Amino acid sequence: MQGWKTKTILFLASQGITLFGSSIVQFALVWYITLQSSSGVWVSALTLCAFVPQFLVSFVSGALSDRCNKKYLIIASDAVIAAATLALVLLVPRLDSDTTVFYALLVVSIVRSAGSGVQIPAVASMIPLLVPAEQLMRFNGLNAALTSLVQFASPFAAGAFLTLSSLRSTLLLDVSTAVVGICLLAFLLIPHEKKQTGKTSLFQDVKQGAVYALQNRWVGKMLMVHGLFIFLAVPAGFLATLFVTRYYKESYAYMTIVEVVGFAGMSLGGVLMSTWGGFKNQVTSFLAGMSAFGILAIGMGLIDSFIVYLALMAIYGIALTMVQTATMTLLQQRTDTSMQGRIFAFLNIMYSGALPLGMALFGPLSDVVSMRVLMVLSGVLLMLLVLKLRFDRQFYSSSSSTMLS
Numbered sequence: 001m002q003g004w005k006t007k008t009i010l011f012l013a014s015q016g017i018t019l020f021g022s023s024i025v026q027f028a029l030v031w032y033i034t035l036q037s038s039s040g041v042w043v044s045a046l047t048l049c050a051f052v053p054q055f056l057v058s059f060v061s062g063a064l065s066d067r068c069n070k071k072y073l074i075i076a077s078d079a080v081i082a083a084a085t086l087a088l089v090l091l092v093p094r095l096d097s098d099t100t101v102f103y104a105l106l107v108v109s110i111v112r113s114a115g116s117g118v119q120i121p122a123v124a125s126m127i128p129l130l131v132p133a134e135q136l137m138r139f140n141g142l143n144a145a146l147t148s149l150v151q152f153a154s155p156f157a158a159g160a161f162l163t164l165s166s167l168r169s170t171l172l173l174d175v176s177t178a179v180v181g182i183c184l185l186a187f188l189l190i191p192h193e194k195k196q197t198g199k200t201s202l203f204q205d206v207k208q209g210a211v212y213a214l215q216n217r218w219v220g221k222m223l224m225v226h227g228l229f230i231f232l233a234v235p236a237g238f239l240a241t242l243f244v245t246r247y248y249k250e251s252y253a254y255m256t257i258v259e260v261v262g263f264a265g266m267s268l269g270g271v272l273m274s275t276w277g278g279f280k281n282q283v284t285s286f287l288a289g290m291s292a293f294g295i296l297a298i299g300m301g302l303i304d305s306f307i308v309y310l311a312l313m314a315i316y317g318i319a320l321t322m323v324q325t326a327t328m329t330l331l332q333q334r335t336d337t338s339m340q341g342r343i344f345a346f347l348n349i350m351y352s353g354a355l356p357l358g359m360a361l362f363g364p365l366s367d368v369v370s371m372r373v374l375m376v377l378s379g380v381l382l383m384l385l386v387l388k389l390r391f392d393r394q395f396y397s398s399s400s401s402t403m404l405s
Contacts, residue, residue: 004130004131004132007130007188007189007190008127008130008131008139010184010185010188011126011127011130011185011188012139012142012143012146013184014180014181014182014184014185014188015074015123015143015146015181016146016147016150017177017180017181017184018078018177018178018180018181018182019147019150020150020153020154020157020177021173021174021175021176021177021178021181022081022112022116022174022177022178023150023151023154023158024154024157024158024161024170024173024174025085025112025158025170025171025173025174026050026112026154027154027155027158027159028158028161028162028167028170028171029046029050029105029109030043030046030047031158031159031162032105032162032167033046033102033105036098036101036102037098037102042102045106046105046106046109049106049107049109049110049113050109050112050113051113051352051356052113053110053111053113053114053117054113054114054116054117054120054348054352055117055349055352055353056117057113057114057117057118058117058120058121058345058346058348058349058352059206059345059349060202060206060345061117061118061120061121061122061341061345062121062206062209062341062342062343062344062345062346063202063205063206063209063341063342063345064118064122064202064341065118065121065122065125065340065341065342065344065345066125066205066209066338066339066340066341066342067202067205070122070123070125070126070129070190070341071126071185071188071190073118073119073122074119074122074123074126074185075182075185075186076118077115077116077118077119077122078115078119078178078181078182078185079178079182080111080115081111081112081115081116081178082174082175082178082179082182084108084111084112084115085108085112085171085174085175085178086171086172086175087108088104088105088108088171089168089171089172089175091104092104092167092168093168117348120344120345120348121340121341121342121344121345121347121348122341124328124332124340124344124347125332125340125341125343125344126190127139127140127143127332128332128333128337128340129190129191129337130190130191133332133333135277136329136332136333137273137277137278137282137285137325137326137329138273138274138275138277139274140273140325140328140329140332141269141270141271141272141273141274141275141276141277141278141321141325142270142274143270144266144269144270144273144274144321144324144325145267145268145269145270145271145273145274145321146270147270148263148266148267148269148270148317148321149267149270151263151266152260152263152264152267155259158170161173205342206342208339208342209339209342209343209345209346210342210346212336212339212342212343213342213343213346216334216335217394218334218394218395218397219331219334219335219343221394221395222327222330222331222334222395223343223346223347223350224350225385225389226327226347226350226351226354227350227351227353227354228354228385229290229293229323229382229385230350230351230354230355230358231354231355231357231358232358232378232381232382232385233293233297233320233358233378234355234358234359234361234362234378235297235362235366235371235374235375235377235378236296236297236300236301236316236375236378236379237262237297237316237320238355238358238359239359239362239363239366239371240258240259240262240313241255241258241259242363242366242371243300243371243375244258244306244309246371247304247371247372248306248309249306254306257310258310258313261310261313261314261317262313262314262316262317263317264314264317265313265314265315265316265317265318265320265321266317266318266320266321267317267321268314268317268318268321269317269318269319269320269321269322269325270321270325272318272321272322273285273321273322273325273326278322278325278326278329281396282326282329282330282333283326283330283395283396283397285322285325285326286322286323286326286327286330287386287389287390287396288322289319289320289321289322289323289326290319290323290382290385290386291382291383291386292315292318292319292322293316293319293320293323293379293382294378294379294380294381294382294383294386295379295383296312296315296316296319296379297316297375297376297378297379297382298375298376298379298380299312299379300312300313300316300375301371301372301373301374301375301376301379302372302376327347331343331344331347362374362378
């Protein structure tokens with residue numbers, strides 16, 4: 001019989017393999033359409049097609065995860081994504097113009113995004129089925145390290161495939177990794193899942209999840225705090241390449257270095273959390289990561305040395321993984337098993353909603369207000385948020401008794 005550690009490692013490996021192929025293809029699609037079209041309209045359209053479906057599907061995918069077998073749901077979403085990608089491989093040679101190819105890329109991006117929207121809450125809610133509660137932080141950290149490592153390697157692999165081969169070969173790589181990942185997961189024995197009973201509709205399931213999040217004040221507050229954290233992370237984190245081009249050097253090399261250092265920091269953060277396991281009260285780990293995030297945002301906005309900036313960016317990546325890992329662990333521990341799919345779908349909604357909202361606000365604002373000011377301000381607001389949460393007894397409680405039965 002498979003031990004829980006073996007099961008968990010095989011599960012994370014299956015997801016890492018499929019993520020690697022998907023990440024390579026995502027980079028390849030963006031770069032291909034950028035080089036072939038040189039059009040901001042097409043690039044924006046591809047970005048929307050890769051983002052909006054996932055956001056919309058998340059409203060119902062969590063309920064699907066709670067009422068269906070998570071293992072089969074993950075396999076099905078991977079299989080649909082692989083089938084859509086394979087269809088594109090077969091279709092591309094038969095398309096007679098760049099424009100029709102671009103439209104085909106948009107359609108496949110929509111399918112891939114929707115599949116990811118189904119998969120994300122199912123993966124997050126499956127981990128507690130495999131891992132004992134006291135080991136969740138370590139294995140969430142391991143998962144974060146694996147994800148960051150994949151994100152670190154993907155642009156290099158995508159560039160190599162597109163340079164030495166073709167878009168079709170890159171797409172076939174994604175199909176191959178999906179097949180390997182599906183096979184690994186298919187032979188994995190998953191513990192029995194507690195399923196909800198009754199004959200409620202999918203809409204009623206979604207409504208029940210929303211009511212649960214509102215009634216369980218701790219869970220609802222964590223979802224809101226996570227969204228606010230992502231929103232305030234935009235100036236120093238998601239606009240980092242823009243900051244570097246404005247204040248250090250307009251260079252692809254400089255932008256690449258910043259991205260690589262950021263992903264390296266996130267990988268180190270995952271390794272740290274998987275070996276250390278965080279503080280005894282995981283809320284402390286969450287608030288410590290947010291505090292570091294705020295202080296580093298202020299520091300990066302004030303200093304003038306690019307070397308120091310890179311050092312702070314690496315630590316910034318560690319803090320980001322610390323916050324994300326603690327968020328995942330706390331929600332896994334404090335959410336009823338039958339509701340976890342819906343709660344992690346809501347978490348994905350908060351992320352995919354707060355990020356574009358932050359970009360829409362801080363991006364244009366950075367054209368009229370110094371980015372240094374925006375970074376320092378976001379860091380100060382994060383520190384104020386940490387102080388408020390630290391003295392919130394209900395939020396800071398080390399007990400998971402706030403979970404509703």
